[in-house]
Amino acid sequence: MEQVAVVIGGGQTLGAFLSEGLADAGYKVAVADINEANARQVAGGINRRYGEGRAGGFQVDATDEQSVVALAEAVDRHFGQVNALVYSAGIARAAPITHFQLNDFDLSLQVNLVGYFLCAREFSKLMIRDGVAGRIIQINSKSGKVGSKHNAGYSAAKFGGVGLTQSLALDLAEYGITVHSLMLGNLLKSPMFQSLIPQYADKLGLKPDQVEQYYVDKVPLKRGCDYQDVLNVLLFYTSDKASYCTGQSINITGGQVMF
Numbered sequence: 001m002e003q004v005a006v007v008i009g010g011g012q013t014l015g016a017f018l019s020e021g022l023a024d025a026g027y028k029v030a031v032a033d034i035n036e037a038n039a040r041q042v043a044g045g046i047n048r049r050y051g052e053g054r055a056g057g058f059q060v061d062a063t064d065e066q067s068v069v070a071l072a073e074a075v076d077r078h079f080g081q082v083n084a085l086v087y088s089a090g091i092a093r094a095a096p097i098t099h100f101q102l103n104d105f106d107l108s109l110q111v112n113l114v115g116y117f118l119c120a121r122e123f124s125k126l127m128i129r130d131g132v133a134g135r136i137i138q139i140n141s142k143s144g145k146v147g148s149k150h151n152a153g154y155s156a157a158k159f160g161g162v163g164l165t166q167s168l169a170l171d172l173a174e175y176g177i178t179v180h181s182l183m184l185g186n187l188l189k190s191p192m193f194q195s196l197i198p199q200y201a202d203k204l205g206l207k208p209d210q211v212e213q214y215y216v217d218k219v220p221l222k223r224g225c226d227y228q229d230v231l232n233v234l235l236f237y238t239s240d241k242a243s244y245c246t247g248q249s250i251n252i253t254g255g256q257v258m259f
């Protein structure tokens, strides 16, 4: 039976790239996103490229318990099993702490952390039911290991993701299910990073067109993180070659973070 991967937040940017990369690696892919049209579009592209039935597009609000339960049921009906869960949904709201709105802080926790908890809970149940030695991968950030100025909500949620990953790894080890967080450097060309450039320029006292270079200069390997860098590491940790690893928070930062 072909392996099945679920990508939460698969409707655009990194999640879409990882969905396509997993399909290219031989997985059937459930592309799930709060934006249903985007999820269906990504799944449609995979089906056109790799053959009808390789992917399905699903709507989910990962922060809503009933929506996640319904997604797990729908994916189970459609594909019959789940081997890998990739939680890529995320949101970043930046402001200095004195102006940080509670609803923005709460939204950061909901999308970056609570959604990960709900999806890991529901999809691990399917893996356990089927005796699948599955893989759960959270897309995290270097902001989950070091604090991030004006990003209190995002950083707090991503730090929480590391604790959740380690706890899930302990809960699920007896079933052979492994769990990791991937701690990314800045995806400089992504809409998320680009949308933050005005605030970063403000906080750093730079012109907006100087911000990308400022972030490149912080990286020992002197470039931003590419979607392909993330896919490379993801495919290793979803493979059998990583069967003796669990609970890790793996840096993909060009050397910017080393612990």
Ligand SMILES: NC(=O)c1ccc[n+]([C@@H]2O[C@H](COP(=O)([O-])OP(=O)(O)OC[C@H]3O[C@@H](n4cnc5c(N)ncnc54)[C@H](O)[C@@H]3O)[C@@H](O)[C@H]2O)c1
Binding pocket: 008, 009, 010, 011, 012, 013, 014, 015, 032, 033, 034, 035, 038, 060, 061, 062, 063, 087, 088, 089, 090, 091, 111, 115, 139, 140, 141, 142, 184, 185, 186, 187, 188, 190, 191, 192, 193
């Ligand atoms: N962009 C960067 O520079 C960067 C750096 C480090 C880590 N990351 C992490 O990478 C991941 C992907 O980031 P991206 O740049 O592709 O972001 P993005 O905003 O382009 O994509 C996020 C996706 O998540 C979906 N989503 C948002 N809320 C959701 C919800 N409640 N339920 C389901 N889906 C939801 C969005 O619709 C979108 O398709 C995030 O976890 C982010 O924190 C990004």
